[in-house]
Amino acid sequence: MRAFAELLDRLSLTGSRNAKLTLVRDYLRDTPDPDRGWALAALTGDLTFTAAKPTFIRKAVEERMDPQLFWWSYDYVGDLAETVALVWPARPGANREPELSEVVDALRGATRAEVQRLIEGWLDAMREPRERWALLKLMTRELRVGLSARLAKQAAADLAGVPVAEVEELWHALHPPYEDLFAWLEGRSEKPSSENPGRFRPAMLAQAIDEAADFAKLDPADYAAEWKWDGIRVQAVHEGGVRRLYTRTGDDISKTFPDVLDALTDEGVIDGELLVMREGRVASFADLQQRLNRKSVDARLMAAYPAGVRAYDLLAEGPEETRTLSFAERRQRLEAFVARQASPRLDLSPMQPFASWAELAALRAEPPPGDPQVAEGLMLKRWDSIYEAGRPKGPWFKWKRDPFLIDAVLMYAQRGHGKRSSFYSDYTFGVWTDGTDGQRALTPVGKAYFGFTDEELKQIDKFVRDNTIERFGPVRSVRAEPHAGLVFEVAFEGLQRSGRHKSGVAMRFPRISRIRWDKPPGEADELPTLERMLEQMEAR
Missing domain, CATH: 2.40.50.140 (Nucleic acid-binding proteins)
Structure with a gap:
């Protein structure tokens, strides 16, 4: 646990992306299984303890010290984990400090009645506030160390010098503490299979366009244009009889949008924008927020806020991967694919013809009529571009409206x-x-x-x-x-x-x-x- 605490502490005090990447990579290289796998799960947001709630932390500290003094301290510090880590009155004679894997194993199997006593025992055993802080951040899933899940996966990929997209494509077929992943990255076994039905494909992202520099060297004839819709980017997957809906970072939100997944009758993988759509018109993002971050939805909510996907791209059609085809070919196949679904929950993001950058600028200044505030700007995509994971330079650009x-x-x-x-x-x-x-x-x-x-x-x-x-x-x-x-x-x-x-x-x-x-x-x-x-x- 001490090494994990030191990692979190250094990450929280480090602003540089490359420095954070080095810290995580070195930790994964030097820490044995299964601790490093549980740490990676925590950093990527894939570690959850259903019985551990902040309430138990507050109850534990209020039994050890004056509650009013604690709340005054909490008010001053502003963070629960940091406050408890600093004020915890440990009792002498506690057992040894636990390993990260011990904490994880105990919390995963604990009942609510057991959690508070576990917390007290661990906090007593930890000598430094830094270690207590790390424990409490781990329990509450609020690490807040300025590290994205993708950067943590990049650190793992760097152990073997493989592209992070390879790790991302495997991710949903893996389970913490990822011993099979580390065995492959360290050359001790074969690469785990990614051929699991309903898997996520790493998203291709666009660069912000530099109007002064980029337009001077780009040919309008090489690019397609479409609106950048104001929803959330998703990947809708139907493969091997499995339907899934992922965010662009790979979070599975399928349970919240069963109505959207029912629209995919043919097997394939669509990259698009999740929106609330009524009679073909896009509603505001506020309407979409009524559907997001819910554990379940009922028929009333789905009827009031009918969600759908406005399709941008086709990543697979049936058993065939299409990511290596040109955007022009993928677009042609996407149009046919969407037409076959014949569902109001799925439509196409229309292409916006233009002959010059000046003509495109005029288009950008006038969002689509009838859809107020739902177009954030324009996307530019090279007709000959393949679908590459990450943010390659040159194939795709985003040109957002002025704020x-x-x-x-x-x-x-x-x-x-x-x-x-x-x-x-x-x-x-x-x-x-x-x-x-x-x-x-x-x-x-x-x-x-x-x-x-x-x-x-x-x-x-x-x-x-x-x-x-x-x-x-x-x-x-x-x-x-x-x-x-x-x-x-x-x-x-x-x-x-x-x-x-x-x-x-x-x-x-x-x-x-x-x-x-x-x-x-x-x-x-x-x-x-x-x-x-x-x-x-x-x-x-």
Whole structure:
């Protein structure tokens, strides 16, 4: 457990992607089975303990120390695992520190009644706060060390110098602690078979286009264009009688969308966008959110939010893999494949003809009529490109629409997590509206926690601490008046109506574009400005 704790600690303090990759690769190389496999499962999000809940952690610490003192400490630190790791009053004479595999084996077989006593025994045995922190992060599945699942798989692939796509294609045929994977990577056995029905194929991704540099050297005749739809990228698989729906990172969301999978009558693999579609028209992302992240769905929910896939590409047709064919060939076969399904749950993303980059720019400025806010921009794909895993340079580009901008006033700030747990880094901002007493008042319109530098974070954090007027646990209300406060220029991708928000509107992908230290809060935007923007979006 100590080596795993050191790995998490160093990952949380390392910003460099390559440095993180080296740390994980060295850990996997130097750590024996099965500990390294369980660590890899934890880093990729594939390790779950059904009986372990944060409630048991809180109960354990409240039995060891004054509950009020604990909650004051929790309020100050802002992170449960970090707080408990620091304040835990260990009892002398505890047993030896457990190995990672011991912890995993015990938690996988534990009942709810047993979890709290396990936690207490392990925390007593651990000498350093770092080890306690790692244990609690492992249990709650909140590692938050700035490492993606794909980067962890890349570290494993680097043990043998194989492409990460080979590991990704095997992944759903493997099970923790992945001893067969490591045996292959270390040359001790043959490569595990990926020929399991319903497997995931690693996704091909696009590069952001550089308008000044790329258009000058690219020929429009070499590229196809289609809209970049605002849903979530998925892979719909029907093979060997098995149906699966995966996100672009390989997460299986089949149980949440059985209606979508029923649309695949022929065997094949489609790359497309998961959307809510009514009579051929795409609904807003807010409607899709009603279906996401649910353990189960019922007929009422499926009828109210009918999901479907807008198809981009065909990766397999029957038993034949088509990824090595050109995009032009795959597109032709995709059109025939979708036509055979004859389902309202499955349609084609239409090609957008253009003869010049200027003509394409004009198209990008006018999203498709009748589908408000559902096209994020355009995709460009070389007609002769094969389907390659990862983000190869040149075959595919994304050209997103310019973001919308408003000036908003900081209203509330909350502590972050991990490296940001000591900073107020999550911000709620608002715009002006007419209050019930006839006076101008702020109404919240969004939240953001990125878009600023580390130095700017320190400056905003100081402003929050110096201008706090109320506290609500880890949240602070800050001074926000016409002549006193902090203005953010906020960028966002779109607006949608929302009954859950007091303002009646919700932003899509808001982030801090810049900090307007120079602007008085009274000159920030008003709610009618956003309402007019929304009306214009809906009128397209």
